Amino acid sequence: MKCIAFIQTKEGQATKASLEAAGFAAGMGETVAVVSGELNGDGGIGNTGISRVLQGPGHLDDSQIGKLIAAAADQEGATVVVCAQDHLGKAVAGRVAVRMNAGLIAGVTAAPQGDSYIRNVFSGKATAHVQGTTDKLVITTTPNAIGMAAATGGTAALEAFQDDLGDRKVEVLEAAAPSTGGRAPLPEAELVVSAGRGMKGPENWGLIEDLADAVGATTACSRPVSDIGWRPHHEHVGQTGIAIRPNLYIAVGISGAIQHLAGVNGSKVIVVINKDPEAPFFKAADYGIVGDAFEVVPKLTEAFKSL
Amino acid sequence: MEFLVCISKAPDTTTRIAFVEGDTRFNEDGVQFIVNPYDEWYALVRALEIVEAQGGKVVIASVGGADCDPILRKALAIGAHEAVRIDAQPEDAAQVAAELAAYAKGQSFDAILCGKETIDHNSSAVPAMLAEHLDVPCIALATSLDFADGKAVMTRETANGIEKIAVSGSFVLSAAKGMAEQRIPNMRGIMAARTKPLQVVPAQGGASGTRIERFALPPEKAGVKLVDADNPAELVRLLREEAKVI
Numbered sequence A: 001m002k003c004i005a006f007i008q009t010k011e012g013q014a015t016k017a018s019l020e021a022a023g024f025a026a027g028m029g030e031t032v033a034v035v036s037g038e039l040n041g042d043g044g045i046g047n048t049g050i051s052r053v054l055q056g057p058g059h060l061d062d063s064q065i066g067k068l069i070a071a072a073a074d075q076e077g078a079t080v081v082v083c084a085q086d087h088l089g090k091a092v093a094g095r096v097a098v099r100m101n102a103g104l105i106a107g108v109t110a111a112p113q114g115d116s117y118i119r120n121v122f123s124g125k126a127t128a129h130v131q132g133t134t135d136k137l138v139i140t141t142t143p144n145a146i147g148m149a150a151a152t153g154g155t156a157a158l159e160a161f162q163d164d165l166g167d168r169k170v171e172v173l174e175a176a177a178p179s180t181g182g183r184a185p186l187p188e189a190e191l192v193v194s195a196g197r198g199m200k201g202p203e204n205w206g207l208i209e210d211l212a213d214a215v216g217a218t219t220a221c222s223r224p225v226s227d228i229g230w231r232p233h234h235e236h237v238g239q240t241g242i243a244i245r246p247n248l249y250i251a252v253g254i255s256g257a258i259q260h261l262a263g264v265n266g267s268k269v270i271v272v273i274n275k276d277p278e279a280p281f282f283k284a285a286d287y288g289i290v291g292d293a294f295e296v297v298p299k300l301t302e303a304f305k306s307l
Numbered sequence B: 001m002e003f004l005v006c007i008s009k010a011p012d013t014t015t016r017i018a019f020v021e022g023d024t025r026f027n028e029d030g031v032q033f034i035v036n037p038y039d040e041w042y043a044l045v046r047a048l049e050i051v052e053a054q055g056g057k058v059v060i061a062s063v064g065g066a067d068c069d070p071i072l073r074k075a076l077a078i079g080a081h082e083a084v085r086i087d088a089q090p091e092d093a094a095q096v097a098a099e100l101a102a103y104a105k106g107q108s109f110d111a112i113l114c115g116k117e118t119i120d121h122n123s124s125a126v127p128a129m130l131a132e133h134l135d136v137p138c139i140a141l142a143t144s145l146d147f148a149d150g151k152a153v154m155t156r157e158t159a160n161g162i163e164k165i166a167v168s169g170s171f172v173l174s175a176a177k178g179m180a181e182q183r184i185p186n187m188r189g190i191m192a193a194r195t196k197p198l199q200v201v202p203a204q205g206g207a208s209g210t211r212i213e214r215f216a217l218p219p220e221k222a223g224v225k226l227v228d229a230d231n232p233a234e235l236v237r238l239l240r241e242e243a244k245v246i
Ligand SMILES: Cc1cc2nc3c(=O)[nH]c(=O)nc-3n(C[C@H](O)[C@H](O)[C@H](O)COP(=O)(O)OP(=O)(O)OC[C@H]3O[C@@H](n4cnc5c(N)ncnc54)[C@H](O)[C@@H]3O)c2cc1C
Pocket: A195, A196, A197, A198, A199, A221, A222, A223, A224, A225, A236, A237, A238, A239, A240, A241, A252, A253, A254, A255, A256, A257, A258, A259, A260, A263, A273, A274, A275, A276, A279, A291, A292, A293, A294, B013, B037
C-alpha cells in the first residue's frame, strides 16, 4: 500500500499533529510526504521514516491544497492519504476525498486493526470501528491521540512539486498571534489546566494562570465561564466547545456535567479539585483533592514550582 | 443575501449512549433528538442575524428521514424561512455532502453554513466535501462572519494564529463558537413554523465511502485516588512517579 502524508508546517517545521499523522501513514505502508511552502531542512519529516517530500508552492488556500494532495497521490499511485484532524485538515481532507473518490475516516485515535480504524463518536462517549468501502481512503488522525512514532534519525529529500492548482480564492486580510500565546493550542496541548464556575469570578483567574505557568499548561474553562464572558470562547472545552485529549487535565471548580466530560474524557490522566466531595467529576477522575480551590491551588502551584 | 444552513439531527447532549444489534446500531429508544448545537446556535443564528439586518432568506436543509421533521420545525421556529428535507437515511459524510451538493447546485445561495461538527459523528467532514463538490472555498471553524463591500469577511484560528480572511463569491463555512449566541424560539416563532414550507425532495443516490463495523463504549475508570488538601506535593509526586505525565 502506498500512502501520502500531508504535512502542515509552522515556521518551516512540521507541526506535531502532522508528524503524528506522518508516523501513522509510515506504519501503514511506503509513504511520501507533501508540503506546501518552505521547510527548514526537511522540517523534521525524515525522523518519521519518510524519505521523500514533495514540496508544493506556499500560500495556498484549502482548495489548492486539496488539488496539490490529490495530484501527488495520483503521481505516486498512492491509495491512502493521511493528514492531521486539525484546523487545516478539517478544511482539506474532505476535498481530497471527493477528488479521489475515496472514503474519509476522520479523527482516528489508534493504530489500525486490520481494515478497521478506530475513532471517537458521540463526543467521546463511545468509539466506532470504521472501514472504508472504496478502493482509496483518506484518513485524518486526532492530534495527541496516536502519539509520535520513535524517531528514526533519518532525513528526507525534497522534490519540487507543481500541478495546475487554480487561483487562490481566500484572501488573508490580517494575521495575528494564536490566542493561546506561546502555549500549545488546546487540541494539541499535552497539559491543560481548566477551571469552572467554582472560581467565582474572572478576577480570580490569576490563580489558574499561575498554576498553568507552573505546570507549563494551556488554560481552558467550562462552558458557562466562557458564556458569561469570564474567559474567551476559544477556551471553552466540552461537547459543544473544543474536544481535547491531553496527557494531564487538571479541572478546578468544575462540577463534571456530562457535556463537559464528553469533551475531556479522552485525557490520559484527570485531576479534579472541588470542594464538594459529591461532585460528579470525581467519578471520572484519576486523582482528586477535595478542598477549597482558593486554598489548594496556590499550594499546588508552589509544589509544581519546586519540582 | 440567500443562505443555505445545513442542519443535522443529533441526540440530546445528556443522552446515555448505548448500542443494540451486537453493538452495530445506536439505541435510539427513549432518546430525545435536537438540532445539532453548532448548526443551531452558531450557523443558523448568524445567518438569521445577517438577513434581519440586510434582507434575504435563510433556507435550511437536512439529509434524513421523516424523523428529522421535528428538528426542521424547531429551526423554522427560531426563524429560518424555508426547510428542505432530502429524503435519505444519512450513512456517512460522503453521502450527506453529495446529497446536499446535488440540491445546492440547482439553487443560487450566496453562502452555505454548516456547523463545525455533528455531536454524534464528530467528523467535521461534510463542509469540505460539500465545498469541493461545488468548487467553492471552505472556511473551516469560522468564528465570525460579516459582509462588507461585496465580500464575506470571516475570522478563523489556524495552527499559525488568528486570521481575518475575505472571500468574493459563494463559499461554505463551518461555524465554531463565537459566531453567534443561542436563541430560544418564542411562541410566535413556534406558531409561524407550523405553516412555513417544509419541502421533501428525493435523494439523488449519493454514495457513502465508509461503513461502521461496530461501536464500543470506553473502559470504565478504575476510581479516583484522593490526596489530602494539605498535601498537594503528594499529588505532584504521584503525577510524576505513578502516572508519569509530568
Ligand atoms: C446542550 C448543552 C451543551 C453543553 N455543552 C457544554 C460544554 O461543551 N462544556 C461545558 O463545560 N459545559 C457544557 N454544558 C453545560 C453543562 O451542562 C454544565 O452546566 C457546566 O459544565 C457547568 O459548569 P461548571 O462546572 O463550571 O459550573 P457548576 O456546575 O456551577 O459547578 C461549579 C463547581 O465548582 C465547585 N466549587 C464551588 N466553589 C468552589 C471552591 N471554592 N473550590 C472548589 N470548588 C468549588 C462546586 O462544588 C461545583 O462542583 C452544556 C449544556 C447543554 C445544555
